[in-house]
Amino acid sequence: MADKPVSLCGTLTPEQLRILRERGTERPGSSDLNDEKRDGLYRCAGCGAPLFSSSAKYESGSGWPSFFDPHPGAVGTQTDQSHGMVRTEVHCASCQGHLGHVFPDGPEPTGLRYCMNGLVLDFHPGEKS
Numbered sequence: 260m261a262d263k264p265v266s267l268c269g270t271l272t273p274e275q276l277r278i279l280r281e282r283g284t285e286r287p288g289s290s291d292l293n294d295e296k297r298d299g300l301y302r303c304a305g306c307g308a309p310l311f312s313s314s315a316k317y318e319s320g321s322g323w324p325s326f327f328d329p330h331p332g333a334v335g336t337q338t339d340q341s342h343g344m345v346r347t348e349v350h351c352a353s354c355q356g357h358l359g360h361v362f363p364d365g366p367e368p369t370g371l372r373y374c375m376n377g378l379v380l381d382f383h384p385g386e387k388s
């Protein structure tokens with residue numbers, strides 16, 4: 260369930276923890292999920308909360324799995340001024356783990372591009388939200 264207390268320890272890899280806790284970014288093109296076209300549900304690797312449906316995924320060409328619409332209330336955002344840029348950081352609303360960034364250059368109907376680290380998404384083929 261999305262509202263249980265969450266531990267980020269356990270089965271996560273050091274790279275996953277680096278992204279979730281330290282706002283790390285995986286290498287572009289490194290995620291198997293870039294080519295994932297099946298129907299299913301993308302959950303937070305940190306806590307299991309449902310974040311995105313495959314129906315909201317699209318090919319952005321950025322090298323990271325990209326979505327135009329999260330599940331309602333599934334993610335939170337805040338301004339990120341690191342690396343000399345002003346960006347909007349995206350995190351899991353349930354465990355606060357860092358997921359990626361959102362940019363205003365996505366497709367309709369939202370016009371948003373949720374640029375996610377595939378390592379912190381847990382894809383469940385065939386699962387419906």
Ligand SMILES: [Zn+2]
Binds near residue numbers: 303306351353
């Ligand atoms: Zn989470």
